[in-house]
Amino acid sequence: MPYWAPLPDDLGPAHRELVSRLRALKDELRLTYQQMGRMTHYSRASWERWLNGKRLVTHAALASLLAATRGDDELLRLHAIAADPRQPAAGQDAQPSATSPGPAPATGAHLPAPGTASAPRIAQLPSAVAGFAGRDEHLRALDETLTPVDGPAGQVRIAVVTGGGGMGKTSLALQAAHRLADRFPDGQFFADLGGTDLAPREPHHVLSWWLRALGRDVDPRDDLDELVGRWRSALHGRRALVLLDNAKDARQVLPLLPAERSCAVLVTSRDWLPGIPGARPMALGPLADDEALEVLAARIGADRVERDPDGAAELARLCGGIPLAVQIAAARLTARPSWPVGALGARLRDERRRLDELKVADLTVRAVFHLTYTGLPKPQADGEVDPRQAFRLLGLAPKEVGLQAAAALLGEQEEGAEAALELLVDSHLVDSPAPGRYRLHDLLGLYAREQVAQEESDAEQRAAVRRMTGWYLAGMADADRVLSPNTRRPGLPEADPHHPPPVFADAGAALAWCDRERPALLAAARLAAEHAVHDIAWLLPVYAGSSFRQCGWYAESLAMNDVGLEAARLLGERGGEAALLNGRSSLLTLADRFEEAEEHLTAALRIRRELGDRIGEVSALGNVGALFARQGRWADSRTYQLQALAMSRVLGRRPLEANALSNLGTCADALGDHAEALEYLRAALAIHREEGDIDGEAVALLNMAEVHLHHGRPAESLPLLEEALPIAREAGDRYAQATVLADLGRVKAAEHLPAEARAFLLQAHGLWEELGHHRTAAAVRAELDALDTDAG
Template identity: 35%
Template structure:
């Protein structure tokens, strides 16, 4: 069997060609063949078939094509197969059955002949390689992506052909190649190397005038087509011909004896390390390197030496990628390949030693190599000036290491790998290598330990590669350990890796060690960067903002930023940016383990504790600042005595919107509470937790609210911190109240008030009394409610809490409304609004406007109610107050219902219902359902009306909202009356009467009066 790509795509068996099917099927096979024995992603196959406009059925059609090809391959004589391998397919084919592999093998053999001085054998081998070509590669396969692969094959063919011609000239066969070169120059008019060979062949054939004419034609073509002069190599050759330089003749005669190349001594170094057989992933980066360096060097020579700089953290596979790319580019750089390890153990700097090895590889005797660095660099650049050499510089630590090792030859190329991004390299193309996702990690592990073990323990394999954090070095070490112990189950190593303290000990095997690899990066850091890396191990969040570095180092933000950036450049910290946010930073899991080891080894307990204190103090200072900006000052909250930390320049610059900042840092704030609890910093813990309520309450983050508060309550109880316990009990009660868990809320408030009274904390008592009065209102205890509100108001004024005062005033206004005293309610609300505006507390302003709208609805001032609600809605949406938005939308729906705009009202109420459910506001949810039920009944849609009202009844029953529960029952009674269902109507009416009899309020009295004669409602 033979699969041909070097010409029209053909699959032949026993001399007969098989039908490969339609155009799409041929494109799929071509792509699989170009990536033979490697995974070709399905997305790449789709791009190949449809370019940029695939149909929605593209994946299915690719599957159909693969299925069709598999049927062709079912022939017993076909030794290839197509396997499914995430994220695509693999064409598994013997190398000897693929003409591209045969071609590559023959070219490699020719190189070996050249290195051994067997030029004649090399020419014969190259002729055999070139004879495999039956026309343009993959001719007739119409796909842009396939043709890009074909172009690379064509480039390799031309390189082999150029090398064969060079060798023919070296063997004095100049007259034999003139015709071939003339045709090639016509075909490739911008390739200076071909011009050089033709000029030299003509000159050596005694045709000096024609050779100079070719020189002029080359110059004219390059100037006309590209606007550039010929390169130095062609100019030197032209000058040598004009001067009849004897070196040209000497080179020719001596070369006939096998001594010289046509122009200069030709030593071809082949110094690349072996490429690993289980190379995995990195196909996109590999393709990018080949694209940048894989074009014909002559075409790019005008730009100077081409450089690809690969960067990434230690163990991510930079060296493996660099070496693999160099091997796949070897045919293009026919004058050799050099490899220098700049990170190998030994004295620094290593540049002199690497230059010495490079010069010896280029044929310079050791005694002729100068000691001076600059002289070595000059000699090195001179040797490569007219050559095509690929240089791999592995493990560079700085641009200063790389610059002396850059060749001067414009047809040379360089691949540099470094943990830092070497942005100072002129004209470099940068490639950042990240960690593997799970699937490439599993693929790599499977290649090492074998597919059977992977299939048998898939879950354990996934957990194992997750512990490796996507680092190929870690996966390789783990795989090597398992491969050496075939009797081990994968879950044995997984269990050992679960121990964070010993994880780096487990990731070591026979010279492969992750800890020492990470240590190279760590040891290269300045002292302050090492310290910051260690201290960052104290953080518990998945990522963190940059200002935390200042707190940990106890310095100003600007100096800390410089240290922080050095960790990023060293690839020891990753950057991450979420939409609309500033840059944040995070650890790779294994680097965090290493940093923790260094922290415990190098920082004392006192230093670690002090750093934690500063970090938490910085979080608290910023959270307090956000609360002050939101509330207009330290209102509606109390604080503890834990030390705050601010930068040396006293700068706390954050976003203007405090709620946005709090929302963005929500998880970090909860983690800060947990850190404070872990370190038994009880004052810090409860203060952080209470300040977080500023966010939790507005956005309805009840899980975070509960977590932070319960952590702080536990640590304050252990510490015997009575005031801290009171604050956390108050916070829990407020959360329960928001969730309408009235019994739990009341129990918490009673305990909190008792502790605040013991502490003599008037402000804390005021906050508790304000909320406890709300419970009394919901429990229909008007006397207790009024007493608590008035005591809370007095204590708020004593504490100077303007916002707390406004809260109480608007609640007193609600009482006045319920009693029908609208004038008093208006006066109270006017004062409350003035207090909010006095301190620019816009959320409080929105709450007062909500009460104003309710008041205007009571007095039938619908227009004024509408204006108040529009203003309220603008405010709550601007500050992101979702709970306030639910209230505003509900009242707007009621206003529109009152004015007969039922369609608009229903839409607004549905929106209110949705938002209320999102934030967990059951009261507004029930009221919106009730209003929607009224609208449906008004439209005559009795089933929908009954459904909405019954859902509202259930909500009010669960909440213990007695008056609203009774109203829902009355409306359900009306529905049954309308259908003639007298018994059901009476049941609902009797239950409503029972409920209203337990309530002492103006609204309850009014409803009872309406129900005095139930039968009159028929």
């Protein structure tokens, strides 16, 4: 039991009883003054004063304590008696007289302030933003959060709108506040807290202003706790809305909160303000394209947008959904009424000048980004990652990057890198679309690249890009090891021991990583070339080629190949050039661009022979044969495949031998020799299985099934196709999957099972369309139509 100081002699009976019972409550729950302060958002010193009888505890503080501890509400009656000695003494029943208005309802409307005839009407909201549009879901959510009147006693409804600079937090908050104003007839209070200013506004100043607006005298010497108590007392029993714009932190907000459940508080901040208990956060991201277009039309007129709809859509998209950027673009167009909307969009296409174009008068997107960037905290300890440097180095990364790649970029351990990146997320400079994934908005990416160019030397930038792209290359190499285990590849640069790449246990894990990182791998190749890391720029497409081609990612593979060819030629890396030309020819063959494919193959074959690279020569010969087969030149294809077969056997390259045998099987089938075709294909299948090449195994099974189909034996084809399908899926070979599915549909049609045939053909049609093989897809569609006709 703590020692309690004697209470002052001049305390009234109700006050003395109240303090004694509060002391007993504190002792019973073993609370410290500091704990009481945290529970109620009043200071430790205030509670010490109140429990020693130096001042009467405020009604709001008492209500907060009772709500937090589930204390006896009878203490509120004691407080009322202590605050007004004219009330009946404790223990007596208070009987209102005939002329007494009786107790006021907790959610009553316009109530007079204590000691005044009537309360002044408070309507401090600034005007809503003209031309506001979009954000309908956010407005509905704010309505739902701020308007209910039921809830625990003493619990005020609080919404915190957070987001990066330029996202329109204030515009949204004002729009919502004006929509709700009629539901809060006892006043709408507003304060700009200046959270991004060098000297944010102090709660003491805001409370003094509000109390004066309510007609109360304020002494500058009053301490903050006194003002807080008077403010909460003034709103007791009222329905008021409080809008706190641009808050810096919870410390600035907590003293300004009412304690009435009939009140509501709307806060905007770039910080999440986790220190405000019970607040519901709402994060603002970029506008959707249609919303951005709606905002543009609201600002410049719908008729002007309708005159140039494509130009308006492009302009809205290039603004990246940032409301401030759309507002600036609209202001520039308003000042240039003769311009078509698309003229400004054309100026924004150039990334190098986009931020320069998003400027009008003293309003710029760049300045808003700069304010947040320069406000990032500096490292507090040795070895801590600088969040500013982390942000600007992200300008050298793909648009979305994983934690491991980001750590390699920063040259830091994952733990330190993650702490800096999460701080950037909290500051709304970076998005986190999934745990461990980070993404820069397009305009913020441009700003980050400006900063890295200004603050990091070319050598520092190149080193960062090499670390990151080297990590991607090492990961892609391990995926290729799993997916194409028997394919010869060039040597890799020395691995970075501080940033080990992922290691994949099976094909499924490797394919999942490739799919997730597909955009980043293409961006990594481009970044490596841009920063003269040319060895990685050509190696990445070499290692990605087979996997990307099997998965049907032809556009990305061709784009990476473009980058790699230029890099290999700059380095004079002839072997790399030949490998890329060989891979390029396969892509062009699949696209039926036969003349270009033959040109690249001829060049690759010439380089292989010049270098004396006989293994590479075998691969090129096989690709020439595949090209001829695609053109229906079966005899020519057979000639080249026989050369490839002979050379592979001399060199002892079993995987290349299996490929040649499989291709010879399809040639024999096309040339009408059923028995020879199956002999070649059985030999190929055996080698593929010996070598653990599941993709080759799936293709050999498929080719054997097609031999039987072509010779009118669907029953013999069916088990081979059923065996091939799961293997092709495991290997990630979508081209083979589509072919197997289509053949299964044909087998089921031949067996007069139209429902099953239709299911397989529909899957095949969808895959062919996804792969971009539209003519093949159209042929499958014709088979589906024929099924429907027969069924009819």
